[in-house]
Amino acid sequence: MKFNLPHTLTPVFEDTSEMLLAWRRRKLPLYLFLALCFNLVLAPVVYAASSSQLSRSQAWSLGLLGLLIVALSVYLFFVMFAPEKF
Template identity: 55%
Template sequence: MKLIHKQRSTLLPKNPIRLLEEATEIWMQWRRQKLPLYLFLGISINLFIAPLVYAATDGGLSRPQSWALGLLGLGTIAISIYLFFVMFVPEKF
């Protein structure tokens, strides 16, 4: 019976120091770029909101319309929070 040798994954570097450097670089990129994180969180929250909107309308809206209403509601809440902070803490902006 032959043993099959699995090849090491080429996605991970063989040097642990290089792995640590790449992880640090990814962490620093994440800290600088907040928009992808915010978009991901908005879409994730909409996973819970859209079915609630769809159920509340008793089938009066289609699924894409309920997703759009959920995103519209999240956008409205986000803009109102932003404007609240701009009005009461203007020196940050």
């Protein structure tokens, strides 16, 4: 079954396919987006645990710092035990 698309929609689908291919090639923007989404869950937990002694921006920053420390620890763990990949 073949669909005939209107002439105006063809560039939209081509652009979308190019964007999907670019996402497959570049993983960093995807990882940053996922980290920020995870921080949306983590920041309120940090804010609640601090008994309102921290501002929301400080809780957000501490959440990002914690994610960065965990990511760096995982990276260094893999570099130590599989250095030939890096």
